[in-house]
Amino acid sequence: MKISCERNKFSQSFQLAASVVSVRDVRPVLQNVKITVDKSGVLLQATDTELGIRTYVDDCKVTEKGEAILPTKHLKKILVESNEEELTIESDSDKTVISGERSKYTLNTQPTDEFADVESFNETSYHEIPSNVFAEAVRRTLFATDSDNAKYALSGVFFEMIDNRFAAVATDGRRLAFQDGAATCVKNHKVESSIFPARTLQVIERAISNDEVIKLAVSQNRVLVQYGRTVFYSRLLEGRFPRWRNIIPSDEKKVKIDILAAPFAAAVRQAAIVTSEKQPGVVIIFEKGKMITTGNGQEIGDSAIETPVSYNDKRLSLKIDPRFLIDYLRVLPAEKNVTILINDDSEPLTLKTDDEYTYIVMPLSS
Secondary structure: OEEEEEHHHHHHHHHHHHOOOOOOOOOHHHHOEEEEEEOOEEEEEEEOOOEEEEEEEOOOEEEEOEEEEEOHHHHHHHHHHOOOOEEEEEEOOOEEEEEOOOOEEEEEOOOOOOOOOOOOOOOOOEEEEEHHHHHHHHHHHHOOOOOOOOOOHHHEEEEEEEOOEEEEEEEOOOEEEEEEEEOEEEOOOOEEEEEEEHHHHHHHHHHOOOOOEEEEEEEOOEEEEEEOOEEEEEEOOOOOOOOHHHHOOOOOOOEEEEEEHHHHHHHHHHHHOOOOOOOOOEEEEEEOOEEEEEEEEOOOEEEEEEEEOOOOOOOEEEEEOHHHHHHHHHOOOOOOEEEEEEOOOOOOEEEEOOOOEEEEEOOOOO
16 A cells, blocks of 8 residues: 655544544554545545444545554644644555655554444435535534543433434533524434434544535444545444433423623633632622623622623522533623523523524522
8 A cells, every 4th residue: 555645634633533543442453543445436444333434535546445443542643733734644464664755654453353343324314514514513412411431321312303304402400402404314324313422423523624514323322424535434322311402491482581601701701710629609699781891709899790781670699600601601702692591599590692502500509
């Protein structure tokens, strides 16, 4: 196997594949990237058995077809540290040689027969979602997962894909993030309950760089995702996800107050300066013409931040963990309008935007 590639292009594809390489105690060969050069192009594959990727490198000159195992750790360093514009990669069953105009590395390698190829996307039934829409849905939900329990259902994002709609939902039991959106159903693909692991979504979201259509095909306990010439394979999380639609409170009888994301986030961050881990809550008070965000730390002091809002009704207040609000506001554009729906301090706080994004936070006891 022998190819010549532009270093930057090859490095981007290799880094993506390497992000899937296992850090766990698995077969040694799975701690590397497999390269296959044939009539379809230059293919890189990596897997940890739970998550896998196959991605093609564009614009490579093929001198000799074949396949090899590329040592991930050292090749990553070579690609990052090298200042060569073009690299030649040549490999046999014993070694891999990476050379440029002024450099040459010879690395020991492993046989390819122990590396099982990652499944390709040959599905005829799937959902299509614009890549920018999918990436935004991931960003807007992933932060609300329960990251302390990697195998538990709440550690992933719940996806529902029915007809020409999709829903992405995440909750850790104290808050819930829900993004609804349009999709295209191909040949009656239907997904009523699937939980995507957080790591899978992080890898896919980082891979998205341009506006293409993503194809998602779910069957049994796995999902295949195709983005351009890259395919991701992932096992789904097991377990029962909460009946999330029952968690979303009715908007009836709730007061609606509009505010831009930037001043809302600034008020919460400023008020939270004096809070502590033992006393993390901030109190949000709505009075005529203003929102007052207050914080209190017994050994630190007090804060009170006023923000003008269009509100002319009775006084309302709610105590909230500021970290939950900051996480939410961080994924929104500064100029995004947020509608606050509030009733009293015993009911969840609901936050909505005009693009079908809903966030619900349980209040703290006063």
